[in-house]
Amino acid sequence: MSDINFIPEPEEPIPSLSVSNNQGILQWISSVDHKQIGIMYLWLSVLFLVIAGIEILLVRLQLAIPNNHFLAPEVYNQLFTMHGTTMIFFVAMPAIFGFTTYLVPLMIGANDMAFPRLNAFSFWTTFFGGSLLYFSFLAGGAPDAGWFNYAPLNEYNYSSSPGIDYYCSGLLFAGIGTLTASVNFIVTILHYRVLPMSLKQLPLFVWMILINSFLVLAAFPSLNAALAMLLLDRQLHAHFFSAAGGGSAILWQHLFWLFGHPEVYIVILPIFGIFSEVFPVFSRKPIFGYGMVVGSGVAIALLAFGVWIHHMFATGLGNTVNSFFAASSLLIGIPTGVKIFNWLATMHGGAIRFSVSMLFAIAFLIEFTIGGLSGISFAIVPIDWQLTDTYYVVAHLHFVFIGGTLFGLLSGLFYWFPKMSGRLPDPRLSKWFFWLFVAGFNITFLVQHALGAMGMPRRVYTYPDLPGWGILNLISTIGAFLMAGSVGLLVFILVRAIKKGAVASPDAWDANTLEWTTSSPPGLKNFDRVIPVKSTRPFRDYKRPEDADWNRPEGARKHEGKYIPQNNPHGK
Amino acid sequence: MENKLMVKLVVGTEAMFFLALIMAYIYFSLLPGFTSRQADHLDIRSTAIFSAFLFSSSFTFWRAETNFKKGKMTRLKGWLLLTLALGLVFLVGQGTEYARLLKENVSISSSLFGTSFFTLTGFHGLHVLVGLVVISIVTTLTFMGDYDRSSSSVFGTVGIYWHFVDIVWLFVFSIVYVLPHLHKITT
Amino acid sequence: MPDLFLLNISASSIFDAASPEAASIRQLTFEFIIAASAVLLLVVILTSYITVKYRSKHRHEDPKQITGNRALEIWMVSVPLALVILFLFRSLATMNAILPDRGNHTPDIIITGHQWFWEASYPGTTVTTANEIHLPTGKRILMLLNAADVIHDWWVPALGPKMDMIPGMNNYLWLTINQPGIYDGACSEFCGQQHAWMRIRVIAQLQPDYERWLSEQTTNTHIPQDTMAKAGAILFLESTCSSCHRLKGTAAAGITGPDLTHFGSRQTMLTGMMANDSGNVARWLSDPQAVKPGAHMPRFIFAKDSIRALTAYLEQLK
Numbered sequence A: 001m002s003d004i005n006f007i008p009e010p011e012e013p014i015p016s017l018s019v020s021n022n023q024g025i026l027q028w029i030s031s032v033d034h035k036q037i038g039i040m041y042l043w044l045s046v047l048f049l050v051i052a053g054i055e056i057l058l059v060r061l062q063l064a065i066p067n068n069h070f071l072a073p074e075v076y077n078q079l080f081t082m083h084g085t086t087m088i089f090f091v092a093m094p095a096i097f098g099f100t101t102y103l104v105p106l107m108i109g110a111n112d113m114a115f116p117r118l119n120a121f122s123f124w125t126t127f128f129g130g131s132l133l134y135f136s137f138l139a140g141g142a143p144d145a146g147w148f149n150y151a152p153l154n155e156y157n158y159s160s161s162p163g164i165d166y167y168c169s170g171l172l173f174a175g176i177g178t179l180t181a182s183v184n185f186i187v188t189i190l191h192y193r194v195l196p197m198s199l200k201q202l203p204l205f206v207w208m209i210l211i212n213s214f215l216v217l218a219a220f221p222s223l224n225a226a227l228a229m230l231l232l233d234r235q236l237h238a239h240f241f242s243a244a245g246g247g248s249a250i251l252w253q254h255l256f257w258l259f260g261h262p263e264v265y266i267v268i269l270p271i272f273g274i275f276s277e278v279f280p281v282f283s284r285k286p287i288f289g290y291g292m293v294v295g296s297g298v299a300i301a302l303l304a305f306g307v308w309i310h311h312m313f314a315t316g317l318g319n320t321v322n323s324f325f326a327a328s329s330l331l332i333g334i335p336t337g338v339k340i341f342n343w344l345a346t347m348h349g350g351a352i353r354f355s356v357s358m359l360f361a362i363a364f365l366i367e368f369t370i371g372g373l374s375g376i377s378f379a380i381v382p383i384d385w386q387l388t389d390t391y392y393v394v395a396h397l398h399f400v401f402i403g404g405t406l407f408g409l410l411s412g413l414f415y416w417f418p419k420m421s422g423r424l425p426d427p428r429l430s431k432w433f434f435w436l437f438v439a440g441f442n443i444t445f446l447v448q449h450a451l452g453a454m455g456m457p458r459r460v461y462t463y464p465d466l467p468g469w470g471i472l473n474l475i476s477t478i479g480a481f482l483m484a485g486s487v488g489l490l491v492f493i494l495v496r497a498i499k500k501g502a503v504a505s506p507d508a509w510d511a512n513t514l515e516w517t518t519s520s521p522p523g524l525k526n527f528d529r530v531i532p533v534k535s536t537r538p539f540r541d542y543k544r545p546e547d548a549d550w551n552r553p554e555g556a557r558k559h560e561g562k563y564i565p566q567n568n569p570h571g572k
Numbered sequence B: 001m002e003n004k005l006m007v008k009l010v011v012g013t014e015a016m017f018f019l020a021l022i023m024a025y026i027y028f029s030l031l032p033g034f035t036s037r038q039a040d041h042l043d044i045r046s047t048a049i050f051s052a053f054l055f056s057s058s059f060t061f062w063r064a065e066t067n068f069k070k071g072k073m074t075r076l077k078g079w080l081l082l083t084l085a086l087g088l089v090f091l092v093g094q095g096t097e098y099a100r101l102l103k104e105n106v107s108i109s110s111s112l113f114g115t116s117f118f119t120l121t122g123f124h125g126l127h128v129l130v131g132l133v134v135i136s137i138v139t140t141l142t143f144m145g146d147y148d149r150s151s152s153s154v155f156g157t158v159g160i161y162w163h164f165v166d167i168v169w170l171f172v173f174s175i176v177y178v179l180p181h182l183h184k185i186t187t
Numbered sequence C: 001m002p003d004l005f006l007l008n009i010s011a012s013s014i015f016d017a018a019s020p021e022a023a024s025i026r027q028l029t030f031e032f033i034i035a036a037s038a039v040l041l042l043v044v045i046l047t048s049y050i051t052v053k054y055r056s057k058h059r060h061e062d063p064k065q066i067t068g069n070r071a072l073e074i075w076m077v078s079v080p081l082a083l084v085i086l087f088l089f090r091s092l093a094t095m096n097a098i099l100p101d102r103g104n105h106t107p108d109i110i111i112t113g114h115q116w117f118w119e120a121s122y123p124g125t126t127v128t129t130a131n132e133i134h135l136p137t138g139k140r141i142l143m144l145l146n147a148a149d150v151i152h153d154w155w156v157p158a159l160g161p162k163m164d165m166i167p168g169m170n171n172y173l174w175l176t177i178n179q180p181g182i183y184d185g186a187c188s189e190f191c192g193q194q195h196a197w198m199r200i201r202v203i204a205q206l207q208p209d210y211e212r213w214l215s216e217q218t219t220n221t222h223i224p225q226d227t228m229a230k231a232g233a234i235l236f237l238e239s240t241c242s243s244c245h246r247l248k249g250t251a252a253a254g255i256t257g258p259d260l261t262h263f264g265s266r267q268t269m270l271t272g273m274m275a276n277d278s279g280n281v282a283r284w285l286s287d288p289q290a291v292k293p294g295a296h297m298p299r300f301i302f303a304k305d306s307i308r309a310l311t312a313y314l315e316q317l318k
């Protein structure tokens, strides 16, 4: 047993989850505790999920019937732009960072992040960025050029309201928060593991975060540079992206997608990590092919920088360029497929328990495969030449974002909620939520594949009454409202569970990793002592010493002599 | 240790940021008319001189670091002050160059050359400024005796950043000044 | 809004291929659908089988702890790899067939995207027109695509690939239309407020019909006959209309709005938003922003008869 007490810690005690009167909101605002900051990230994400969801409900209402006049075009354009931007930067990212901030120290047996104050800084910068983005509604109009904000439509000549300036500055702030958070994660993971934990014994979630943080550090600067240039264009009349001034509209696309493509993997890699925790626990088996899961994560991260042009197949870059990026985009399906099959093999021969968390994981396998395969169809360039910028793309991106990212976040939420709150959500209502959400999701987005193939472009505020278009759009709108209902139910379930849910045991699921060895919710100091770490499943080893991983013949072979001594966190 | 790693990561991501700016600069510099404007307006000689000041400030900071490790506090203070002075000369040099260009009506909005030149060198200058502010804080603290006999990592970490800023300038200087100059000489 | 005028449009999904380009993409799409269905089916079957078969029965007995299997891992990589290589080659072949090098061909038609209308001109002739694009069938034509303001995108699903129209850049597309007909499409890159109403109407004609149309278009704007239209013509030239619109053979030579030389011969107006009839034209002229909010045509305060005169003039510009 090893003792750890070297982490900088906040002064005030902060034991439980709710913002109740005896703690006070000030205490949350001033907190530097990784668990509280993680939870604030998560609430921020829920708040923005509801906002971005309501925005798109208005959009879906407008699209429910052909030639509708419910929304004016300029309002419609602001709504879908804000929906996409918010969902990516202020729902998916904060949710992932919330789980990361909360869980990484716990999973590696540390008491806090490497830099707790920097951690708070990251959160508040993200928060500020989001507020700035939304302030645009009051300041004369939200951004209205889509989430990827193509030049020259984003230039002052074509969008003179200040919306896009807020887009730039809001995303710059959020971007800085994201970068500092990633630096913090890397340092924490590399320097603050409990002493005998080697990299080969890292929980897979932590592995994916490690990879992901490097991905962030490499990808976000490109966005920041593009945003800075755009601000210079708009405010100081520079000429980066305006064809009229000699600049290049296509340069924006290169810089944006050089960030944008890695970004979509940034919001999926941590999810792969979450599922790599969930599948083994609820199958009562170790992950199948630990090395392959890590290796394919690295492969995805590397390939992510070599595919950005697949968002620009129709910009006329020529067949040679396009072929190269077609090849890399097709290849990226292979490491992803490896993961899917690894999870299937993990379940195979296991003893599967259908918790809500596991239900989302199982549903994910199918929904994400649908989304991934439609992604592959774009990588076949001629098919993309037909389908790019249609509702088929909208279907693809929601199948990967919702069927992938959101399902993963929800799976993680139901898995770690008992740890974070010490309470159990109502199991019956939670299952209702699962089925409603999955049904609503499929109803909303399956039909959009057809709409795209039938010729409906995306980002249109209305459409003519062509055969089939009206009815399919109506179905999609109905599905969206089903999803809205289920999201409402989720908020209800969570709030009720926090208030008066059944008390959860510290090890609610008979799990494998260190975060379950401490109390639920963990005290201010995460651990007094940490159990020995000799394999990827230290807690299981501890609970079943006779069947411990490191004790088994093949397990022993795998892990023998691989205890890379960890760096001393004190420097010398 | 962890402070050093943090700064290395920050420097890594900053490097990507400059890579994006430099790539944009090169992209535009391939367009017709760009190089001639560049050669017309830039004076490689004066810039080379104030660049030399920046490069030598890396050397002086390195001297400061080694003296700190050896515990020679008086020398440390001297080298720090020298570093500050050299960095300041660079910024003043850049300032006068900007003033001259603006007088010649080359500004960020005048042409594509102005746009990319001021953005690239401006962001670099901003980084020099940040470095100077940090170094002056560290210098003040040194004079106040905060680092006597402590095994602080602050000089190591600030050093990483300061050397990085220098290396970036090496690239910027070569691409913005030296290459077009060579091009002019050979053609 | 009356959609009667849309009735004679050929259906325009990506599966209604009306050109060899579209047909070869359709073929590739079918192959993809088959392969993708197989992969999806495999995942669905494995998932259902495993979840049903291995659901937990005994709470506290752990199953056998298997951590990996080399052979299976090799299969996981090699089968997808084979599929990927197959589709890479299929897609390269199709790309090169659809969009071969342009060589030194001159384009047969130049289409320029504007916020929010299409300008078309026919090199080698004096013809310029807008919004309804006439093309010959049975002939391989080269289109030059560019844009005047922001990025637009040319897409007629039945005719094959789309192509972005980027300001400051020239993009090219090859196209062979099999059958005469009217093909519906839409601008497929978000281009601002009225991106939704930037629909495309391609009118494909047999070569002789097309030539006849082309020669009609080379003529100047008709000189109005009746008094009403005459009054309209004078209004048109004297108000600012002429600074934005062109009427070939008159002083009106503006280029920021669609060419109106033969406006009366078009079936639709405002890029497929509505039928071209006097009611709609009058509505448009009396308040453009109410009809198509954001359109770059200002509102003029006209008396009722001025509008009637302008409408009469525009409608007889066959």
Ligand code: HEA
Binding pocket: A148, A264, A265, A267, A268, A310, A311, A329, A330, A332, A333, A334, A336, A337, A338, A340, A368, A369, A370, A371, A372, A373, A374, A375, A376, A378, A379, A380, A384, A387, A388, A389, A393, A396, A397, A400, A401, A404, A405, C039, C043, C079, C080, C081, C083, C084
């Ligand atoms: C979480 C986010 C996420 C993820 C994971 C992906 C995954 C993939 N995406 Fe997607 N993509 C987006 C988010 C995402 N995408 C978004 C947001 C857009 C639109 C942006 C916008 O325009 O607004 C987009 C758009 C987009 C385009 C551009 C479309 C266009 O606008 O024209 C392309 C083109 O190639 C593409 C490709 C792919 C590919 C090849 C994958 C692959 O990684 C998928 C891999 C997965 C599988 C293939 C399934 C599992 C594998 C198997 C079961 C094994 C068998 C498989 C094979 C034999 C191949 N995506």
Ligand code: HEA
Binding pocket: A049, A050, A051, A052, A053, A054, A056, A057, A059, A060, A080, A081, A083, A084, A085, A087, A088, A091, A092, A145, A146, A147, A148, A394, A397, A398, A401, A402, A405, A406, A444, A458, A459, A460, A476, A480, A483, A484, A485, A487, A488, A491, A492
């Ligand atoms: C993580 C990413 C994410 C998520 C989760 C979603 C979720 C949804 N998206 Fe989104 N979407 C994007 C990312 C995402 N989207 C992106 C990137 C774009 C592209 C934007 C662009 O083109 O620029 C896009 C675009 C987009 C379009 C295309 C618009 C267009 O092109 O014109 C549509 C249309 O149907 C759509 C629909 C939906 C729907 C119905 C949901 C639903 O799942 C939403 C469900 C959630 C709610 C409805 C929450 C509401 C909750 C309540 C009301 C509860 C009650 C309140 C309390 C209890 C307090 N989305």
Ligand code: CUA
Binding pocket: C113, C114, C116, C151, C152, C153, C187, C188, C189, C190, C191, C192, C195, C196, C198
């Ligand atoms: Cu033009 Cu969209």
Ligand SMILES: [Cu+2]
Binding pocket: A260, A261, A264, A307, A308, A310, A311
């Ligand atoms: Cu991509």
